[in-house]
Amino acid sequence: xxxxxxxxxxxxxxxxxxxxxxxIARQFAAAGADIVFTHLSSDEQGQTSAEALRAFGGKVSVxxxxxxxxxxxxxxxxxxxxxxxxxxVLVNNAxxxxxxxxxxxxxxxxxxxxxxxxxxxxxxxxxxxxVFLKQRSGVIINIASVVGIKGNAGQANYAASKAxxxxxxxxxxxxxxxxxxxxxxxxxxxxxxxxxxxxxxxxIQDWKQAIPLQRMGLPEDVAHCALFLASDTxxxxxxxxxxxxxxxxx
Ligand code: NAI
Numbered sequence: 001x002x003x004x005x006x007x008x009x010x011x012x013x014x015x016x017x018x019x020x021x022x023x024i025a026r027q028f029a030a031a032g033a034d035i036v037f038t039h040l041s042s043d044e045q046g047q048t049s050a051e052a053l054r055a056f057g058g059k060v061s062v063x064x065x066x067x068x069x070x071x072x073x074x075x076x077x078x079x080x081x082x083x084x085x086x087x088x089v090l091v092n093n094a095x096x097x098x099x100x101x102x103x104x105x106x107x108x109x110x111x112x113x114x115x116x117x118x119x120x121x122x123x124x125x126x127x128x129x130x131v132f133l134k135q136r137s138g139v140i141i142n143i144a145s146v147v148g149i150k151g152n153a154g155q156a157n158y159a160a161s162k163a164x165x166x167x168x169x170x171x172x173x174x175x176x177x178x179x180x181x182x183x184x185x186x187x188x189x190x191x192x193x194x195x196x197x198x199x200x201x202x203x204i205q206d207w208k209q210a211i212p213l214q215r216m217g218l219p220e221d222v223a224h225c226a227l228f229l230a231s232d233t234x235x236x237x238x239x240x241x242x243x244x245x246x247x248x249x250x
Pocket of ligand 1: 143144196
């Protein structure tokens with residue numbers, strides 16, 4: 001029988017109580033990984049998602065923990081090592097939006113988005129790298145966005161945070177490639193989750209028209225790419241940004 005792709009591996013995924021993070025956790029759990037995930041939803045939502053992941057048979061731990069809080073992430077990493085004894089894959093997925101046109105954007109909205117989307121990646125990458133160096137291997141997957149490549153009116157803070165993630169991803173790939181640590185980003189297009197469901201119907205229609213594959217993406221579309229990047233199938237791929245966007249940005 002063929003071994004499952006992530007059998008014996010431990011993955012830490014930020015922001016995985018729902019949406020894209022949860023879909024990634026499901027794919028990884030189905031591929032045999034033990035899962036640690038964080039979130040800032042309700043405890044109940046976190047536990048429900050954790051329970052569903054346990055059905056795949058692996059170990060699952062859930063922490064209600066702010067990925068943007070540097071010391072909280074350090075504590076989290078100690079917990080992961082204590083409980084699982086290892087870490088193989090880090091997925092930085094936690095993210096928020098605070099959309100507004102630049103002229104109306106307040107300082108709090110700017111700071112909050114940069115903090116949660118970008119600084120969180122610095123926190124987790126730094127903490128995980130210590131473990132990866134000891135193990136002499138590791139995989140980092142950062143969830144960016146096509147908006148971080150092309151920009152988007154009304155999302156200057158979000159686009160800047162996602163462009164920042166791409167810069168971080170590539171720098172880490174350059175710094176740590178010689179240590180057998182791979183670092184890649186996924187840039188999703190327009191994916192059906194809570195984050196996009198509040199958009200005006202007209203705006204959704206505009207988006208859809210611009211997508212060559214003529215549909216919005218599903219969280220699973222992103223998760224399949226994450227599984228590929230997490231597994232040894234992608235062992236010669238680092239420093240890349242892979243668009244999962246139905247062709248919307250070519
Ligand atoms: P979502 O809002 O459905 O889920 C976000 C998750 O992050 C939740 O589990 C939430 O509890 C958690 N979270 C929020 N702030 C956190 C923090 N400070 N610390 C820890 N966890 C935190 O969002 P969705 O749509 O699943 O997005 C996931 C990622 O994908 C985000 O980084 C987002 O920017 C990115 N993305 C989403 C796209 C879309 O169309 N939905 C397109 C491109 C990128």
